[in-house]
Amino acid sequence: MNGVAHPAGRSGLTLQRRLLVTVLGLMAVVWLAVVASIWYDTGHELDELLDAHLAQAAALLATQRLDDLEGDNFPPPPTLHKYQSRVAIQVWHEGLLMVRSTNAPDAPLADHGQPGLSNQKVDGQAWRVLTTTGNEPHVVIHVGELASARHDILLASLRSVVWPMLLALPLLALGIWWSVRGAMRPLRQLGAAVAARKPESLEPLSARAVPPEVAPLVDALNGLFERMAVLLDSERRFTADAAHELRTPIAGIRMQVQVAQGARSAPERDQALAATLQGCDRATRLVEQLLQLARLEAAAARGGAPDGFGGSGADLAALARSLGADMAPQALARDQHIVLETSEPVTVPMPVALAQVLLRNLIDNALRYSPDGATVRVALQPASPGQGARLVVEDSGPGLPPEALARLGERFYRVLGTGQAGSGLGWSIVQRLARLHAIGVAVDRSPVLGGLRVQLSWLDPGHFGED
Amino acid sequence: MRILLAEDDELLGSGLRAGLTQQGFHVDWVRDGVAAERELRTGAYQAVVLDLGLPRQDGLDSLKAARAHHVTTPVLVLTARDAVSARIEGLDAGADDYLVKPVDLFELAARLRALVRRAHGQTQNFLEAGPVKLDPAAHQVWLDGVPVELSGREYDLLHVFMLNAGRVLSRDQLEQHLYKWGTEVASNAVEVHIYHLRRKLRADLIETVRGVGYVLRRDSAPA
Numbered sequence: 001m002n003g004v005a006h007p008a009g010r011s012g013l014t015l016q017r018r019l020l021v022t023v024l025g026l027m028a029v030v031w032l033a034v035v036a037s038i039w040y041d042t043g044h045e046l047d048e049l050l051d052a053h054l055a056q057a058a059a060l061l062a063t064q065r066l067d068d069l070e071g072d073n074f075p076p077p078p079t080l081h082k083y084q085s086r087v088a089i090q091v092w093h094e095g096l097l098m099v100r101s102t103n104a105p106d107a108p109l110a111d112h113g114q115p116g117l118s119n120q121k122v123d124g125q126a127w128r129v130l131t132t133t134g135n136e137p138h139v140v141i142h143v144g145e146l147a148s149a150r151h152d153i154l155l156a157s158l159r160s161v162v163w164p165m166l167l168a169l170p171l172l173a174l175g176i177w178w179s180v181r182g183a184m185r186p187l188r189q190l191g192a193a194v195a196a197r198k199p200e201s202l203e204p205l206s207a208r209a210v211p212p213e214v215a216p217l218v219d220a221l222n223g224l225f226e227r228m229a230v231l232l233d234s235e236r237r238f239t240a241d242a243a244h245e246l247r248t249p250i251a252g253i254r255m256q257v258q259v260a261q262g263a264r265s266a267p268e269r270d271q272a273l274a275a276t277l278q279g280c281d282r283a284t285r286l287v288e289q290l291l292q293l294a295r296l297e298a299a300a301a302r303g304g305a306p307d308g309f310g311g312s313g314a315d316l317a318a319l320a321r322s323l324g325a326d327m328a329p330q331a332l333a334r335d336q337h338i339v340l341e342t343s344e345p346v347t348v349p350m351p352v353a354l355a356q357v358l359l360r361n362l363i364d365n366a367l368r369y370s371p372d373g374a375t376v377r378v379a380l381q382p383a384s385p386g387q388g389a390r391l392v393v394e395d396s397g398p399g400l401p402p403e404a405l406a407r408l409g410e411r412f413y414r415v416l417g418t419g420q421a422g423s424g425l426g427w428s429i430v431q432r433l434a435r436l437h438a439i440g441v442a443v444d445r446s447p448v449l450g451g452l453r454v455q456l457s458w459l460d461p462g463h464f465g466e467d
Numbered sequence: 468m469r470i471l472l473a474e475d476d477e478l479l480g481s482g483l484r485a486g487l488t489q490q491g492f493h494v495d496w497v498r499d500g501v502a503a504e505r506e507l508r509t510g511a512y513q514a515v516v517l518d519l520g521l522p523r524q525d526g527l528d529s530l531k532a533a534r535a536h537h538v539t540t541p542v543l544v545l546t547a548r549d550a551v552s553a554r555i556e557g558l559d560a561g562a563d564d565y566l567v568k569p570v571d572l573f574e575l576a577a578r579l580r581a582l583v584r585r586a587h588g589q590t591q592n593f594l595e596a597g598p599v600k601l602d603p604a605a606h607q608v609w610l611d612g613v614p615v616e617l618s619g620r621e622y623d624l625l626h627v628f629m630l631n632a633g634r635v636l637s638r639d640q641l642e643q644h645l646y647k648w649g650t651e652v653a654s655n656a657v658e659v660h661i662y663h664l665r666r667k668l669r670a671d672l673i674e675t676v677r678g679v680g681y682v683l684r685r686d687s688a689p690a
Contacts, residue, residue, distance in 0.1 A: 247547035248476050251569035255482030258572040262489045272485060279478045 314355035370397030388458035394446035473503035500524025534561035
C-alpha cells in the first residue's frame with residue numbers, strides 16, 4: 001500500500017505482510033514436523049537394519065571354533081567398506097580377550113552376562129553392541145558399532161531433505177509477496193482514484209477491472225457519491241429558491257419606495273408606503289420561516305431539539321386559543337372565520353415554541369389559501385388510552401388536486417394560481433416538525449367543509465420513550 | 468408607450484405598474500404565463516416586462532411561444548434567477564434584455580425606452596422628423612429647436628407616429644398603442660389629438676391617407 005496515504009500510527013500489519021508472515025510461519029511449522037518425522041522414522045529403520053547386520057556378524061562369529069579364532073590364526077579382516085572401521089569385534093573366553101578387531105578397545109564393549117542389544121559407553125565413545133555367547137562354552141562375543149556412524153547416516157539423509165526446503169523458503173516468500181502485491185493493485189488504484197478526486201466531482205467510479213472482492217466497496221462508494229450528489233443538488237436548489245423568494249419581496253419594497261418618492265399625490269404616496277410596509281412584513285415572515293427551517297434541519301441532522309426551543313409538554317388548546325385571537329384580525333380582513341373546537345387541555349410532548357410554530361403554520365396556510373369568506377376549523381382531541389392527541393385543521397377552500405398534494409412540503413413549492421404571496425415554506429416546516437417529533441400527518445379533502453383537511457396525530461403516550 | 472407587465476407577485480406588480488405609470492408608460496398587468504402569451508401575441512405593446520416564475524406557464528415558455536408566432540415586440544425579462552446560465556437561456560429564448568431583481572425603477576424605464584428605440588431601428592436617444600425632435604427620456608418635444616408644450620396623449624400619439632415614421636397607421640392601431648384596457652375611448656379621440664398636434668406643430672406633419680389612416684413622413688420637408 002505504499003504510495004497511497006499511509007499515516008503513521010495506523011495500527012496493524014499491512015495485508016501483504018500479514019499474509020507473508022502467516023504463510024511462511026505455517027510452512028516452517030509443517031516443515032519442522034516433516035523433519036522430526038523423518039528423523040524418527042529413518043533412525044528407527046536404520047537401527048533395525050544395522051542391528052540386523054550386527055546380529056548377522058555375531059552369528060557368523062559364534063559358529064567359528066575358538067581355535068580358529070585364536071591368536072595368529074585370525075588375520076585382521078580386510079577393509080571392504082569405509083564404514084567397516086566403525087564396526088568392532090571382541091571374542092572373550094573365560095574373561096580373557098581372545099580376539100578383537102584392530103579398532104576395538106581392550107575393555108569389554110558390554111557386560112558379558114547380558115546377551116542381546118545394548119547401548120554402551122567405552123573409553124568416551126558411544127557404541128551399539130550385540131552380545132551373544134559362542135557355540136563353545138564360556139565364549140562371549142561382542143559386535144559393536146560406533147553410534148556416531150549411525151548418527152552420520154541419519155544426518156546425511158536429513159540434509160538432503162532440509163537443504164531444498166531452506167532454499168525454497170525465500171523463493172516462496174518472494175512469490176507470495178509478488179502475487180499479493182498484484183492482487184492488491186486494484187485496491188491501490190481505487191485508493192489513488194478516490195484520493196485524486198475533486199470534492200465536487202461525484203460521478204461513479206468504474207466498476208470494471210475490479211476483482212469481485214473489491215466490487216462491494218466500489219458499489220458502496222458509488223452509492224455514497226450518489227446520495228451526496230442528491231444532497232448537494234437539493235442544497236443548491238434550496239439556495240437558488242431562497243434567493244428567489246427573498247429577492248421578490250425586496251424588489252417589491254424597492255419599487256414601492258420609488259413609487260412613493262415619485263408620487264404626485266398624497267393618496268398615491270400613502271398607498272405605496274402601505275404596500276412597502278406590507279412587503280417588509282412579508283420579508284420578515286419569510287426570513288423567520290427560513291431561520292426556523294434551518295434550525296429544524298440542523299436539529300434533525302443532530303437528532304435533538306432545535307436551539308432555543310427548550311422545554312416539553314405544550315398545551316395545544318391554550319396555544320390554539322391565543323393564536324386564534326392573534327390571527328383573527330387577519331382573517332376578519334378577508335371575512336374569514338376561525339372556528340376552534342376544543343375544551344380540555346390537550347397536552348403534546350413537544351416544546352411550546354415548536355408546537356406554536358406548527359399550529360401557526362397550519363392555520364396560516366388554511367387562511368392564506370382559502371378564498372374570502374371561508375371558514376377554517378381547528379379541532380383538538382386529547383390523548384385517550386391507546387391513542388395519542390389529534391389535531392385537525394380544515395378549511396372550506398378549493399382544496400388541492402392530487403398532484404399538488406403529492407408535492408406539498410417540497411421547500412418553496414407553492415400551489416400556482418392562488419394569488420397569495422406564500423413562500424411554500426410553511427409546509428416544509430410542518431413536515432420537518434412532524435418528522436422530528438414522530439407526528440403522523442395526513443392530508444385529504446375535508447368531508448365537512450369541502451376544502452383541505454390536515455390531520456396530525458401524536459403517538460400514544462404509552463409509546464413514548466421507546467424511540 | 469403601452470407596456471405589458473407580466474408579474475405574479477402582487478406587491479412587486481403593483482409597484483411596477485405604479486412606478487412605470489409615473490414614468491409615462493401605459494401599463495397593462497397580467498398575472499400568469501398563459502395571459503402573458505395571449506397578450507404578447509396581440510402585438511399591441513411597445514415593450515414587455517416579463518417575470519419568469521409565472522403561474523400556469525413559465526414566462527420563458529410564453530416568450531418562446533410568442534416568438535414562434537413572429538411577435539417581435541421587445542421583451543425585458545425580469546427575474547430573481549441570476550445564474551449566468553439562466554440569463555443565457557432567457558436571452559436565447561428571445562428576450563432582448565435581462566434584469567435581476569431587485570431593479571431600480573429609473574433603470575428599468577430607461578432600458579424600456581432603449582428597447583423601444585432600438586426596435587424601431589434608431590440608435591439616437593431622441594427621435595427626429597424634419598423640424599420636430601422628441602426626447603422619450605425627458606418627455607420633451609421641440610419644433611425647430613423651440614420646446615413645445617403637449618398634453619400626455621398628444622405626446623404619446625406623436626411618439627407612436629415618430630417611432631413608425633413613414634408607415635401608415637390605422638385608427639385602431641393608434642388606439643391600441645395609446646390606451647390600456649378598460650379605457651373608454653371616444654370615437655373621435657384620435658382625430659382630436661391629431662388636430663391638436665397639427666395645430667401645435669405643423670399642419671402638414673401628419674397626413675391623412677383617406678380610408679386607411681394616417682402617416683407621418685419620415686423627412687417632412689420644411690415648408
